[in-house]
Amino acid sequence: MSEEHRQNPMVPYLGKLVEIKDMAAEIKLFRVELLNGGREAFHAYQPGQFAFISAFGQGEAPFGMASAAGDPRFLEFAVQRLGSVTTGLHELGVGDIVGLRGPLGNHFPMEKFKGKDLVVIGGGIGGAPLRPVIQTVLADRVNYGRLTILWAARHPSLLIFTDEFDAWRAAPDTTLHLTVDRPDEHWTGPVGLVTELLEKVNPSPENALTITCGPPVMIHFVSQLLEKLGFLPEQNYVTLESRMHCGIGKCGRCNLGEKLVCVDGPVFTLAEVGRLLEPV
Ligand SMILES: Cc1cc2nc3c(=O)[nH]c(=O)nc-3n(C[C@H](O)[C@H](O)[C@H](O)COP(=O)(O)OP(=O)(O)OC[C@H]3O[C@@H](n4cnc5c(N)ncnc54)[C@H](O)[C@@H]3O)c2cc1C
Ligand code: FES
Missing domain, CATH: 2.40.30.10 (Translation factors)
Known part of the structure; x- marks a missing residue:
């Protein structure tokens, strides 16, 4: 430096x-x-x-x-x-x-994720910070459990990293599920919100962790559903994209209760911030 x-x-x-x-x-x-x-x-x-x-x-x-x-x-x-x-x-x-x-900011505890089944849930551009998690798991496949990726967008034209889907699908013990809110004439996959897809995939909470990023309203409803599916708040990680000014804990713009998303986050468990995540 x-x-x-x-x-x-x-x-x-x-x-x-x-x-x-x-x-x-x-x-x-x-x-x-x-x-x-x-x-x-x-x-x-x-x-x-x-x-x-x-x-x-x-x-x-x-x-x-x-x-x-x-x-x-x-x-x-x-x-x-x-x-x-x-x-x-x-x-x-x-x-x-x-x-x-x-x-x-902080980061995903990749060491703690080892040996666990991981459910990665990305909505729209919210998938971007989850790609390094997927890449890290795929580069060290034997040290992680089953990887289930739920990848959603409002429209097929808004799906990101589509050119990596084949590699994700081909990786051992890895499943990719896609959904869009609104299909176009070429779309043959599921249509609906990511919560509908999550309910259908119905991942087991046993020895599993979830990692979610997307718009606040998506995170809110995914969190509620994960609880219904039997996941405990400490099993669910989210990464938040709050509005920020300084990014280094000085201006208070990104506060969430007593936490500052820029330095205490952006990665949290729902045990830490779940009650603060209201739909906007
Ligand atoms: C930790 C973190 C990670 C992020 N990662 C990404 C990423 O990988 N890719 C990406 O495209 N974006 C990401 N974002 C969001 C990105 O920072 C905003 O889109 C960006 O600040 C918009 O700047 P702008 O000047 O273009 O828009 P502005 O002119 O500031 O705003 C344009 C419109 O977008 C709205 N807006 C601005 N910021 C946000 C926000 N954070 N949440 C919701 N609405 C907002 C404004 O209210 C306004 O309506 C991230 C944000 C955070 C905090
Ligand atoms: S953005 Fe300034 S304190 Fe977080």
């Missing part, structure tokens, strides 16, 4: 965009090469952590890291275009420079 970064955690590292893929409607996958000390700072980041990315001249916003730490030179982020920062990022091209602050 450089002296400048040691003294001021708000100073971003620089990153060069080396690959940009259109992944879904209004969602791009950015591959970023870390420059000026960023490699050292990010080299041991963990699944579930996030970073603030700046589109210079537009501002900065938090994004979950969508790649598992492998090659320490690169990070990947899936960015859905919503407002000024995400639009600014979408308008950049290969070779452009962005700012990166991080890695921030």
Whole structure:
């Protein structure tokens, strides 16, 4: 870490965009090469952590890291275009420079997940921070139990990481279930909310953990259903995408009860935050 970064955690590292893929409607996958000390700072980041990315001249916003730490030179982020920062990022091209602050927040306890059956539930862009969990499990398959992935989107055009579905399906002891709220003319899979899919898949809570990310309303109803299916609150992990300003516990923007999502989270168990997750 450089002296400048040691003294001021708000100073971003620089990153060069080396690959940009259109992944879904209004969602791009950015591959970023870390420059000026960023490699050292990010080299041991963990699944579930996030970073603030700046589109210079537009501002900065938090994004979950969508790649598992492998090659320490690169990070990947899936960015859905919503407002000024995400639009600014979408308008950049290969070779452009962005700012990166991080890695921030806590992470999924992957060691604790070993030996457990895992149910991964991703809704829309909420699947992005879950991809490193899936990648970590698939890279070390024998040390984890059965992997059940429930992957949902409002529309087929909004499903992310579709080009990895075949690899997920082909992995041992791994099942991928898809659903969309609204089909198009090509869709032949299930239609309905992810809660309907979860009820149908009906995973056993025995020796199992769940990991969910998606819009707040989805997390709320998935949490209620998991309780009905016999999961205890401490068996269920969620990662939250609350609105943030500083990302380092200074401004209080991301508070959830007594917790600050940016430093105490974004990963929590429902035992920690379940009662605070109301639909919005
Ligand atoms: C820990 C964390 C991880 C995240 N990971 C990702 C990711 O991997 N990919 C991704 O695309 N996005 C992710 N987000 C959400 C992302 O930070 C916001 O979409 C982004 O801040 C929007 O910035 P903007 O300037 O483009 O939009 P703005 O101009 O700030 O807002 C545009 C619209 O989006 C709404 N909005 C902004 N932020 C949020 C939010 N956090 N939740 C709900 N509505 C919001 C605003 O109210 C407004 O209506 C994450 C957020 C957090 C906190
Ligand atoms: S975003 Fe400032 S305290 Fe969490």
